[in-house]
Structure formats: C-alpha cells, structure tokens
Amino acid sequence: MCRYRNPGFIATKLESVTPHGHGILLSEIDSGKRKWSAEIVDKIYQSPLGGECRQDCAYNWPEDEMTRHARAEIVNVQWAPQVVRGIAESIRTYGTPFGERNGWAKAHGGSSAGKGAEVLFLSGDAAEHLQPGILNAVSGLLDLFGVRWAAMENESPSGATLFDLGFVEEARRAASRLADQISRRKPTTIVTTCPHTLRALREFFPQWGVELPRGIDLLHTSEFFLRLLKEQAAGSFADPGVDRIAYHDCAELGRKLGVFQPPREIVSRITGKAPIEFHRCREKSGSSGAGSSMFLTHPQLSVRIAQKTLEGIPEPGAELLVTGCPTCKTTFQRALEATQSATGVIDVSELLAGALMPQTRTRSSKGGKSQ
Amino acid sequence: MAKTEFLEKYLLYELEDIVGEENIVIDRAEMDAQSLDVWWVTRFLLSKETEIPKPLAIVFPRSTQEVVRLVKFANEHRIPLIPRGGGAGDVGGALPINGGIVVDMMKMDKIVALNERSLTVRVQPGIIQNDLEEYLNRKGYTTNHLPASIMTSAVGGFIGTNGTGVLSSRYGKMTDLVHQITVVLPTGRVFESLPVSRHSTGPDYSRLFFGAEGTFGIVTEAVCKIFPLPETRSFATFLLPGLSEGIEAGRRIMVTGLNPSVMRLYDEKDTNHILKDQFGLKESGSVLLIGFDGYRKIVKAQEEVAYGILESRAGRNLGEQTARAWWEDRYKSYYPPNDYIYYPWMMAVMDTVAPYEDIERIYAEMKMAVEEGFKEHQAEFHAHFSHWYDWGTSFYPSFLLKSYPEDEAEALRLYTRIVTACARAAIHHGGVLNEHHGIGLRLGSMMKEIYGDGYELAQTIKRSLDPCNIMNPGKLGLGD
Numbered sequence: 039m040c041r042y043r044n045p046g047f048i049a050t051k052l053e054s055v056t057p058h059g060h061g062i063l064l065s066e067i068d069s070g071k072r073k074w075s076a077e078i079v080d081k082i083y084q085s086p087l088g089g090e091c092r093q094d095c096a097y098n099w100p101e102d103e104m105t106r107h108a109r110a111e112i113v114n115v116q117w118a119p120q121v122v123r124g125i126a127e128s129i130r131t132y133g134t135p136f137g138e139r140n141g142w143a144k145a146h147g148g149s150s151a152g153k154g155a156e157v158l159f160l161s162g163d164a165a166e167h168l169q170p171g172i173l174n175a176v177s178g179l180l181d182l183f184g185v186r187w188a189a190m191e192n193e194s195p196s197g198a199t200l201f202d203l204g205f206v207e208e209a210r211r212a213a214s215r216l217a218d219q220i221s222r223r224k225p226t227t228i229v230t231t232c233p234h235t236l237r238a239l240r241e242f243f244p245q246w247g248v249e250l251p252r253g254i255d256l257l258h259t260s261e262f263f264l265r266l267l268k269e270q271a272a273g274s275f276a277d278p279g280v281d282r283i284a285y286h287d288c289a290e291l292g293r294k295l296g297v298f299q300p301p302r303e304i305v306s307r308i309t310g311k312a313p314i315e316f317h318r319c320r321e322k323s324g325s326s327g328a329g330s331s332m333f334l335t336h337p338q339l340s341v342r343i344a345q346k347t348l349e350g351i352p353e354p355g356a357e358l359l360v361t362g363c364p365t366c367k368t369t370f371q372r373a374l375e376a377t378q379s380a381t382g383v384i385d386v387s388e389l390l391a392g393a394l395m396p397q398t399r400t401r402s403s404k405g406g407k408s409q
Numbered sequence: 410m411a412k413t414e415f416l417e418k419y420l421l422y423e424l425e426d427i428v429g430e431e432n433i434v435i436d437r438a439e440m441d442a443q444s445l446d447v448w449w450v451t452r453f454l455l456s457k458e459t460e461i462p463k464p465l466a467i468v469f470p471r472s473t474q475e476v477v478r479l480v481k482f483a484n485e486h487r488i489p490l491i492p493r494g495g496g497a498g499d500v501g502g503a504l505p506i507n508g509g510i511v512v513d514m515m516k517m518d519k520i521v522a523l524n525e526r527s528l529t530v531r532v533q534p535g536i537i538q539n540d541l542e543e544y545l546n547r548k549g550y551t552t553n554h555l556p557a558s559i560m561t562s563a564v565g566g567f568i569g570t571n572g573t574g575v576l577s578s579r580y581g582k583m584t585d586l587v588h589q590i591t592v593v594l595p596t597g598r599v600f601e602s603l604p605v606s607r608h609s610t611g612p613d614y615s616r617l618f619f620g621a622e623g624t625f626g627i628v629t630e631a632v633c634k635i636f637p638l639p640e641t642r643s644f645a646t647f648l649l650p651g652l653s654e655g656i657e658a659g660r661r662i663m664v665t666g667l668n669p670s671v672m673r674l675y676d677e678k679d680t681n682h683i684l685k686d687q688f689g690l691k692e693s694g695s696v697l698l699i700g701f702d703g704y705r706k707i708v709k710a711q712e713e714v715a716y717g718i719l720e721s722r723a724g725r726n727l728g729e730q731t732a733r734a735w736w737e738d739r740y741k742s743y744y745p746p747n748d749y750i751y752y753p754w755m756m757a758v759m760d761t762v763a764p765y766e767d768i769e770r771i772y773a774e775m776k777m778a779v780e781e782g783f784k785e786h787q788a789e790f791h792a793h794f795s796h797w798y799d800w801g802t803s804f805y806p807s808f809l810l811k812s813y814p815e816d817e818a819e820a821l822r823l824y825t826r827i828v829t830a831c832a833r834a835a836i837h838h839g840g841v842l843n844e845h846h847g848i849g850l851r852l853g854s855m856m857k858e859i860y861g862d863g864y865e866l867a868q869t870i871k872r873s874l875d876p877c878n879i880m881n882p883g884k885l886g887l888g889d
Contacts, residue, residue, distance in 0.1 A: 041495065042539050042560035051469060051515040051535075052439055053496065059442030062455065066441060069456040077438045094560060096741035317547065 043090050043318075045325035049342040055084040057091055057101030064108055074117045082108050083122060084336055086329025086343065087202055088289030093322045109204030118204060121335050126205050129163065129195050129212070135334055136167040140193060146177050148188035155188035157262075158225035162232025163195045165364040172231050172364055175391035176259055178398055180229075183266045187229075194219055196238035197246070202330040213238065213248040220250055227255040229262045231387060233291035233363050240295060258291060259387045260300040260362055267307060275308045276396040278389065280382075284356035285313035286347075286370070287323035288363035301362045301386040308393045313360060316350040324350050327373075328365035337372075344373035348381075359383045420486060424468060424510075427478045432469040432516065439467060443511065447499040447558075448851065449757055450824065457817050464491065464505040469516040473591060473599060473629040479512060480627070481597040483879045491881050492623035494535065494566030497558040499758065500849025502570070502622050506883050512627060514565050520544055521630065528635050529588060534565025534628045541633075550635040553580040553670075556845075557740055565628045570847035571620035575739055578663070578797040579670040579702070580636070582845065584619045591630040592618050595875035600626070617870070622847055623881040625874050639702035642670070643712060644732035647697045647724040648684070652676050653769060655695040656794065656802070658722040660765045662699075662715050663799045669715065671700035673735070674794040676772070683731065697724065698732040755810040755824055757851070759831040760844040762796065762803035767839030772804055774834040779808045782830055786810050786823070796844060803844040806831070829855070848885050856886030 041047045046055030053059040060082060066072040087102040095101075112118055118126075125135040132139045140161065148155055159180065165172050180187045194216040197209035220228065230236050239256045243249070250256075257265075266272070285305055291297045298320050305313040318324055327333065327343030348370065351359075359374075359381055361367045370383045384392075392399035424433050434440075444461040445451050454461050465488070470476045483490045489509025496503060505511055517533035520541065524530070528550070532541060538552070538559045545551055554574040556562065566572070568590065573582045580586065584606075591601045592615075602615030618625055649655040655674040662669060674697045675683060684690040699715060701708040716726060763771055772792060779790040792806035808827055814820045832842055832852060836859045842852045857864045864886070871887045874880075 042537055051513065051518075052434070052442075054436075054439040054442035056442075058445075059439075062442050062445050063438060065455055071456065071458075072441070075438075077436050081438050081442075096738070317543070 043094050043322075043324075045086055045088065045090060045327065045343045045346070046084050046339070048324075048346045049327075049339060054081045057085075057099065057104060060085070060101075060105055060108065064104075074112065074115060076119070079112055079117050079119055082112060083119060083203075083330075084332070084339060086289070086325045086327060086332050086340075088325045088329045089293055090289065090322070090325055093293070106202065106204070109202075110206050111204075113204035113206075119335070122203050125331055125334055126200060126203060126208065129200060130208070133192065133195050134163045134167060135199060135331060136164075138167070140166045142166045142170065142173050143189035143191045143193060146173070146189060147191070148177070148180070155186050155223070156225060157185050157187040157227045157229055158220065158223055159187050159189045160193060160196075160228060160230040160232065160235055161189065162230060162235040162364065163199060164368075165231055168368045169364040169385065172367070172385045172387055175385065175388040175398070176229075176231055178391050178395055179263060179387060182394060183263075183270060183272070185266075188223065188225075190219055190223070196232075196235040196242075198234040198238040198242060199331055201238075201242060209242070210246045210248065213243055213246055217243065217248045217250055220254070224251065225254060227257060227262070229257050229259055231259045231364060231385070233258060233288050233295065233297075234365075237290050237294050258295075258297055258300070258362065260304055261297060263387065263390055264300040264303055267304070272394055275393040276399070278308060278358070278393060280357040282354075282356045283309060283313050283358045283360060284316065284351050285319075285360045285386075286316065286326065286366065287320055288361060288366045289323065289325060289329055291362045292323055293321050297362070301360065304386055304390055305360055308389060314352065314356055316347070317352060318350055326361070326363070326366035326369045328363070328369040333365055333369050333372075340369050341372045341376055344369040345377065348373055348379075356381055358389075360386050360389055362386050420482075420488075421466070423482060424466065424479075427482060428468050428470050428475050432471065434467040434469075435465075437463075440464065443467065443493070443496060443513075444504070446496050446501065446503060448501045448849075449499075449755060450501065450821065450851075451504070453755070453820065453824075454817075459817060462504055462506050462508070464509055464511040467493075467511040467513050469513050471516050473593060476512070476593045476627050476629050477597050477599060479510075480593055480595060480879070483510065484595075484597065484877050487877055487879065489879050489882050490627070492565070492569070492627045494563035494569070495537065495558065495561045497561040498566065498570065498847060498849060500843075500847050500851040502847055502849030502881075502884060504850060506850065509879075509882075514627070514629075515563065517629065518563075523548065523635075525550075528637075529632050530635050531630065531632045532564055533630055534568070535563050537561070537563055538567070545635055546638065549638055551638050552586065552633060553636050554583070554586050554633075555739070559740060564631055564633065568619055568628050568631060569622045570845065573796050573803075573845035575795070576670045576702075578672055578795075579668045584616060586634050587615075587619075587631050588634065589632040590615050590618060590628050592626040592628050594626045595877070595880040599629075604632070620847070622849060622885050624871060624885050624887055626880060639704075641705045641708055642700060642702040642736070643708050644671070644698065644700045644729050644736055645712070645716065646727040646729070646731040647699065647716075647719045648680075648692065648727055649674075649695045649697055649719070649722060649724045652695045652772070654722045654724070655697050656765070656769055658719050658724060659697065659794065659797055659802060661718045661722075663797050663802075665714065665718070666799075667711050667715050668701070668703075669699050669711070669797070670702045671698065671732075671736070672795065672797050673698040676792045678789075678791040679793055696727075696731070698735055700732060700736065755813050755820070756807055757824070757828055757831075758805060758807050758846065759828065759835070760803055760805045760846060761835040761840040761842070762801060762844040763835070763838070763840035764801040768794075768802055768804065771835050771838045771840045772806070774838055775806055775831050778830040778834045779827060783808075783810070783823075783827055786813060788827065805844075828852070833858075850884065853884060853886040 324347035
C-alpha cells in the first residue's frame, strides 16, 4: 500500500500522514464520526503532493488529488491552519509567500525589457527569496546566448501554490492575472526556473479555463538552454571541479511534467558523463520535502524528508547534487547542512552558467541563499 | 483517576525518558489512522458509532535496549504492550483491545549486516519487506519472501504470523527463511536464539515466536536467508478439466521432487472469470499457473517433467501469458477493487492447509458451509490453491456478501457465524485454522477448539513467559 513510498511515512513512520491515513480520517469526517480539528487538519497538510505513492500503486490511486480536494474543503470550512492562511495572505498581498514582493525583475529586466521580447522569463514565487543565484545564472545565460528576453516586474503568482494549499478560487484568479500579463507581452516562448509555475501553465491553466495566447512555447530553463546548446556553439565548458555529480528529479518537473532528459543532458555535456542516478529516479524519484510549500508549513518534516531521499544516492555518494527546482535545492541544502555533509547542491542553470562563464561560478552554500 | 489520565499526567514522563519525547504519539488522529488494518470488522466499524479500541499511547522504540526498558515499564505498571509492524494484518492482531501502549516497531528499520558468504542478512523487524528486497536486488540477491503485502508489511510481522509469500512452494514460510532472532521477553530479558536453526542443541526455542503474534515477546532483530537472483523465471498456464484433476496434478508434481516456485490452482468460479476475461474462452475447468526459477537448464528440465504430469491429467497448456501477467501484477491482489474489501461488502479470507488426503474434502465442506449455510444472504465462495508442499497444500478461500443486515450487531454476528462455519469446516476435516494470516482476534476463540486440552501447553508457556500478562493480551485465544 502507500506506506512504502510515502515521503511523510518514510520520514516519520506515522500512519496519519499517508494517503491511507488521510483516507481514514476523511472517511470519519465524512461519516460524522469526527469533526475537523487542528490535529486532523495538520495531518492533511503534511504531504508534499508529489504523487510518489501512485508510482507503485496497483490502482494508480490519485492520492495527491484526494489530499488537495481535502484541503479545498478545509479552506472552505475555514479550518486552514494559521501558517497556511499566512502564506495565502502573503501571496495575496505581495505575490510571494514570504511577506515581501519580488524586486529582481526591476533590476534585471532583461535585454529586451519592455521592447517586444521574444522570451519571457518567469521566476516563480520562491526563487528570488530563496535562491537569487539561480535567477542571476539564468539571466547571465540568456544574455550569453543573445536571447531577446524580458522578466516582469510584479509578476503575478501562477496560482499553483494557492491551489496546492486549498485556495482554489484564489488560484484561478491569480492565474488569470498572470495570463493577462503574458498576453500583453506577446512572447513566443516562456521560460521558467520554477517547475511548479511550469506545471500551472501547462496543466492547471487549461483545467481552470485560463487561456494563454496560442502557440507559446512553455519551457523549463533546462529545456530551453539545452535547445540553445544544440542550436549554437556556446564555447567550451569549464571543468566543474568535481567528479561525482548526481541529479535529482523534482516531482513537478519529472513525474508530473515528464521532463527527465534535458537536465541530465546538460550535466552530461558539461562533465562528459551521465549524472549519478538515485536508486529511485525519474518517475519514481523521492521527494525533496519542498512540495506544497512544506518548507514553510512543516520545515522540520520537509528537511527530514529530504534527508531520507538523499539516502538514495548510491555509495560512495555525490560531491554535487544538481536539481531543477529552487525549492528542492533549498530543502536539500538544509538537509545536507543538518548532517554537516560535504555535498553541495546547485541548480542546473547555475551549473551551466558556471561551466560557460566560470568567472560567475557559484558553489552551493549550505542552507542559506546562494550568491 | 482513569488510567489514561494517570498515564498522561505521570507515566508519560517515564516513557519520554525511555524512547524520547519525539517517539511518543498520543494524538487521536494517529490512533485513528492506525486503528484500521485489513480486517473487515475494523473497516466496517469505521463508519459506525462503535469506536475501535485505542491505546493510551503509541511509542516508537529504536533499539533492543529501549524495548527492554519499555517492557519493564509495562510490567511495573501492569500496562499491556501491543507490538505492531506494518499494520497490514486481517485478523485484528494489533488492536489494543485491553488498552495499553502500541509498540510500533517501524522505526527499527535498519539493514544491519549483509553476509554474502553465508547468504544471510541481519535486519531490524520494522523494515518494510519491499525496501529490503530492493536493497538485496541491487546486490544481486532476493529474500524470495514476496507476499502480496510486501509494500506495507515488515519482517517482524511476518515472523509474528509465520507468514508465507507467493514463492513458498519452493522457499517455504518464515520459519524456513529465518535463521536467528533476538526477542525481548515479556519480563524484559533478552533471548537471542542460536546462530543456526537446524541443530541438536536442545529444542529450537526460536520457533516458539513464529506465529506467536507478539504474545510471547517482541522481536527486535532477525537474521534472514537470502538467495541469488535466479538466472531465469518461467511461467505457464494450464487448463485442467476440474479441481480434482488439478489437485492431483499438483500433488504429483510436488511428491515427485520437482521444485516449482509457484503453483496456483483456481477453482471453477475463479477459472470462469480468468478464462472469460483473459482468453475469451467459454470453457470450464480449473486453471493452474505454474512457475519455476533457477538455472535455465534445470528450469527447462523441471518444466518438461511437470508439464508431462499436467498433460497426463488432461491439462492443456494455454501458454505463458496469463501466468506471467499474474507474476508481473502479483501485488495487485492485495488491493482488489475498493468495493471488494471496503464497506459495504462483507468478506474474509479463510486460508487453511491440510494433507492431500483431506484438502479436497475441506474445500467442498467449506464451500457448502458458505453457499448453502448462508444462502439467504447470497453468500459467494471462491478459492485458489497456492503454497504447495510434498505433504499437502493450502487453499485460499474467500467468502463475500454484497448485502447484509444494517444493524451493527446483526452484521457482526453474521460475520462471526460465517467465519466460524468456515473454520470448523477446516478443523473438523483435518485442516487448521489458518495457513499464514494468523489468528489475532478473528479466530482466537477457536484455538482451544482445535487444540483441545493440548492448548494448556500454550497457556502454560504464556503464563510462564508473561506472568503479568502484558504482552498483547487477549490474542491467540490465550485469554485476558
């Protein structure tokens, strides 16, 4: 059943955070045997919604969808926990969950800011606060490749975070605002470093009836930069300086969107060999613990989940872990710092930027923000 | 002051000192989530007024030493301890019917040591079997203990119920797959069995704990057998004219000394379903799936002899497909369609095992007991035979009622009557109460019936090992 790969169970051994446990609790509420309580609600929010359980489920049970629906009900009956309401309020007010607006785009608007850029870069609602180094790496690469690109000041959130937390209508409204912003800019391509934003654009927007202009390419940074590497001569790659590099498949990017190969190919092109694979990878990849804002709602659990996933790197381990998601990178950094590991964590864009522009190279700091 | 309040006010601090605050759970949500196993009764009660018994606390020990201290604590305060593994049983074995503390072993999940020379692996009891299996597969080995609950269940639970996996016809039950165990006895002493299980150094006391369902102690470590991954696995599907021919063919295969890893013989009802669904055939008979594993040459030689036996009983080879598909999806049987194991359908699996001279009669009696005895409820019965030995075989019957009384007490009474009727059909014709799921609460009341006066032996052992009766009391028919 679902205990085996459920990230919450792996980290805590608690039944109540598994889909099985959620099902039991929700059945009791549905039958009237129990009422909503802070305790039960907290259990429902202890899931990164990565859909990992489904990979080994004989019936492909959509456990993440079940939990998401439960959260919508929790919000509806006004039982959402304080921390969750706080995140929603912050997104409402500032466009990010962190109690402050993004300001990066104002200073780094892009080579064609306001001048009909072909490529619109979306940073998502977490990268600037948690991993500004990734944004700097991306902008450097876009300029290096001569892309006519722009970022948006006051980029609206995609709604994905709100949707995960149960604020369904607010998610739709946020998505509509982002779609309007995009429509006004008329890009041919949207590139984002945030897999959650990408999933919203590709999957949730159509579900919510939010339309984007036709024909826009929606790409993760790894997909876009791989395309550029294939189309252009980018110069030689500087040696990354480490031998054992592993790649982690983010749930949103990999399992949900099927983007497995581009980040791997970037690593291979730089290092001359394929990255080290976790014992469970691709569709079966373990959780980073960051999903569904758990790095904010349940930070300790989030780190514990990341630590358990890191145990899936084959011996003798990795010197560097490459990810494709700013929040995954954050939780892995925190997990590695907690164990005083020497392994570094880096986003695939940062790895590429460091290989093509060694003067700008960043090595992952442990726990805090990257440079 | 009620015991709960007393525990919370005073004893909790003692427990914190034993296992650490972070390893104690007293929240209702976790207790509710743990209250369900796979037993129909607990699922039925989920939506009823009756509360499923809850413990005073759930604790997660991480070492043998912590378990020792817990047991001593329990003896001192006369608080029951209920060992729990994956919670995947279907007999209510881990329900805290007398209150007490659930000792959840799932944080003791380490692989301690792999020995590639003697082909053993030392593990803690809370390791989920599929985690162990995946680790071993990476090294080129397997446990060959592959029950349908592999993704949920833990090694400790398999020992507690003396479980069986789908390859048991060749590799045996847990008693055959475990060399050595470490057990914390109900008095807090630690018993470590001898490093090998076949010896002449007194009785093999370790076997006392296989099938004891946590009533004689808590297993904290086990040394399990491992096997190299086979060079090949082969599968075939045969259609026999009927169940009798299938049982006889299976018997001949086993007594000839062949070693199929899998044999699954389906009764006519299940066969009709398989034939129609997968072959589009409107024939009748009994389908038998057979599989071998090992070196290719040996597998081929065994196949030749086995298929000859099957064909001599008018068996027709339908090819590999169905049998291999079963193998690929073998864990799916643990998760039948939701309405099958979920309210409102009433069902139970009543597996039993018996010598060849008795097994067919038991099947017929059980079938009649259900279909005739509970005709007014349109009770359904179907079975397959798996787990074959050179002396007998087990069969895996299920009864199913798609409608039953609304009244909770009436429904439970009906359930108990059917379970009892099935159990008696087995034990009155040479069979046993259960083959590998265990006794728990579901069949505890019948233990004295099957053992007769001889059950005094079990009760004497229990009284001697557990004078304060703190170790999973009320289970296995050992009384409160």
